[in-house]
Structure formats: C-alpha cells, structure tokens
Amino acid sequence: MTTRAERNRLIVDNLPLVGFLAAELSARATHVPREELAAAGALALVSAADAFDPGLGVPFGAYARRRILGSFADEMRAMDWASRGIRRRIKETIAVRDTLAAALGRTPTVAEIASTMGVDAAAVSESLADADRAVVALDEPMALSLASDLPLPDEAAALSERREVMMRALDALPERMQHIVRSVYFEDRPVKEIAEELGVSHSAVSQQRSEGLRLLRDALDRYFAEEPGVVPLPTSKVSESARDAYFTRIAASGGRRLANVFLKNAAAL
Template identity: 70%
Template sequence: MSSRAERNRLVEDNLPLVGYLASETHARATHIPREELAAVGALALVTAADAFDPTLGVPFGAYARRRILGAFADEMRAMDWASRGIRKRIKETTAVRDTLTAGLGRTATVAEIATAMAVPKDVVAEALTDGARTVVTIEDPSAQDLASVIPLPEETAMVSERREVLAHAVAALPERMRFIVQAVYFDERPVKEIAEELGVSHSAVSQHRSEAMRLLRDALEKYFADGEEPATVARVSMAVRDAFFARIAETGSSRLANVFRGSPAASALA
C-alpha cells in the first residue's frame, strides 16, 4: 500500500465484510464460534490490506474476501470435530438411511436403520446427529458474489471495537503464541517452516495456534460480555490467562483497561 492511512482505510471500509462472512460461515460450521471466526477473519483482513497491490487491477473487496475465506477454511481444518472413523460411520449410516427411505417410500426410522445395520439405536441416532453438523464448503457462489462493502451498519461499530480489542489481544499473547500467530496470519509462512524454526513438531505449532485463537476468543467474549462473566474456552492455566488479560489492560485504552483489570494479575498492575 502507498501509505499506512490508505491501508487503514481499506481495513475500516471492509470490516463489515468480516462480520458478514463470519455469520455466513458460522451458519454452516456451527461447531466453530462466530467470535472465533470473526477474530480469524479480522486478522486475514489486516494481512490482506498489508499485501494488497492495487496495480494488479483486482478489487480489494474480492481479494480480501478470498483471503478471509481461506483463513476460515484453515481454521475449520484445524478445529475439525470429526475423526476419520466418525466420518466413515456418518457415511455408512446415511447411505443405509437413504436406501431404506427410497425402498419404503418414506423416511426410514432410527429403529429401522439400526436393525438393518445390526447396531444399537443410539449409535444410529448419534451418527445422524453428527451428520447434520457436517460442514458444507465455504467456496459457495453466494459468498463469492458478495459486494466488498456489506450494508450492515448495525454491526460496523461492534466490528470496529472488535478490531481494537483484537489488536491489543494479539500483542498480549504469550511470546510463542504471538510469534506463531504473526508467522501464520501476518507473514503467511508455512507451518512446516515455523515448526522447523522453533524446533517443534507440526502438531505442536497447530496446538499453539489453536490455543492462541481460544485466548483471543476469551478476550473478545470478556470485552463484549453483557454483565455475566463468559465461560472460558482457553485451556491454559488461570495464571497464564490472567497475565494475558493484564497485558491487554496495561496497553489498551481506558475502556479496555476497565474491562480487563478485573483479573487478579491485571488488578496487581493497577
């Protein structure tokens, strides 16, 4: 970009796109919290603005949309709830259900499917429930045809606030998590390369990245909580989480400080 001001303008103008795509994707991938998708999408939008080259003739909205959807796809792969065995069971159960339904001329019952498969009814019920959660592709025509600026003014202020919280939260992450988030989402480095540099396994980098996303989600939910303390999703110790909140309180605005000063570590800094 020719200037930081222009880069910031692109980010701010397209913030509603993050909210819209996060909502659309969450509707199809309900196992991933909308707030987490929004956090990943906001990071992707910022990195897209940093890398955008207007001389190539590609509209920024289209360029950013692809980067955001790509980040969502990476997140869904990292958080996939279904193992290979579960997916095989879903496929087998739905195949039997569809065959019976076609033969009976009506929807087959759980009991009928269980009898045909010689398995308990609760196994069939669980497989059908899991099958209902199967994620459809996010490379959907409806997503590809979105305009670069989505008319959702009621979300604009919240997304702007989310971006501010996210920026401070990323900076406040524990050192290794911050390094990995920077390398993956900002520098777009391959996980294999990051793992080699850190001297750890590919899965260890993925675990750190996922835990960083959970901490960012905790920060967003704490900031936007309406009265009650939100449930914690991060799996780090309470001391690590409190120290994370404390760093946000120390470096952020007065409103951020007021929200995140509630943790013991943050209170100690006050």
C-alpha cells in the first residue's frame, strides 16, 4: 500500500485528470453539470488513492481513470429522471402506437392508443410527452461508450488515430443509418424530429441508431484488435455479407494501414 505522502501526491498530481474527464464528458452529455461530475470524480480519485496497491503492476492513472468514470456513470444514473417503471410504460405506449400506425397507415390518435392499451387518454398523453424528453437509458449498450473512450491528456496521437478511424467508419455506414447517427450524436436532434423528417416511426429511428453504433464498435474493435489477425466477435446484428461490405467501404476510404487491417481480417473470416 502507499504511504500517506505518496497517497497525497497521487491525488494532487491527478486532479487535472478529473477536470479533463469531467470537461470531456459534459461536452458530450450536456444535461450533466460539469461541476457535479468534477465533484464525484474528485471523491473517486481520493478513494482510488486510498485503495491503490502499486504491487498489482497497474499504473495509477489507468486505475484512477476507471474509478472516476465509474463515479461519472453513477452520477448520471442518479440524474436520470426516468425510473424503470416510467421507461417500461414509455416503451409499451410507443410499441402500441407504432403497431397501430403500421396497421392504420397513419399516426393513431391518443384515444385509439388508450383504447387499445385499456388506459385513459391522460396516461397515454403523459407517456408520449415523457418519450419526447427521455434520455438514453444508461444500461443500453454503448450508452457510456463516449465516456469509456475518453483519452488521457497524453494520449493525443492515439486519440487522433482513433478519431480518424471512427470518422471513416461513420462515413461508410449506410446512408440513412449514417444520417441518423450524425443527427443524434453530432447535431443533438431529438429522435422524434428525425422520425418525422424521414417519415418512419420513433422505434425505427432508435433501431437504426443502435445498429449504427454497433457497427461503429465492430469497426473500432477490428482496427484496434489486441491480437493482430484475430477477428473480434461482432456486436452488430447485420448479416455477415453486409458487415463485410461495410468493412470493404472503410478499407477503400483510407490509407494502406486501414485497407490492410480491414481487408486482411475480412479474408480471415
């Protein structure tokens, strides 16, 4: 274990890390106050310094970073206004609305949804209003991917490479899927607005968004695989041929290394 003096030095030396990570995350999750993230992160840093064991062979920066990001996740969960019950009610209401819309060929009225669900119209109206302001659930895959991928300040070169691969992978997504991912995560547009623009259901946009994120994760996992030549298991649900076509588009968009990684790994499947 560390001495008191070493523990204090670890805290002082790594306080800028808390501020850096809090700033990076709050810039992406604008509904989370930076000050509250920083406070939670500082407590996590102190806790990490108290529990750190140099004998484990893990750098303190990496150890503390994991603890800090974990505290951020807890803070974001605490700030999430929607309970599991509310989310379940929203999900059920949206599912009924989309089913009726498909059957009727138009958007159903609140009364029609309420009649189908066996509830009063006020409950349906409340659920639909909640759906419009609902944030992404923190237990959804990839919900904290941005936070978990936040770099340390001295990781600029690795970050630059990662961003380049990410942008090329984003550009290679199918056109509609790419538009949805860009609209949600780069332009902060509500899913409802995107659905109305595209003339599709709220759930269809959400599905495309989630699948787009899974494809991006597949691309990053393949490019940054820990063992060269070993193809990571995919997370996306598209067919193997569609995934291969996606990787081929990425390979065609970049330099030699990008092409080598994606084409070599594709041939290994």
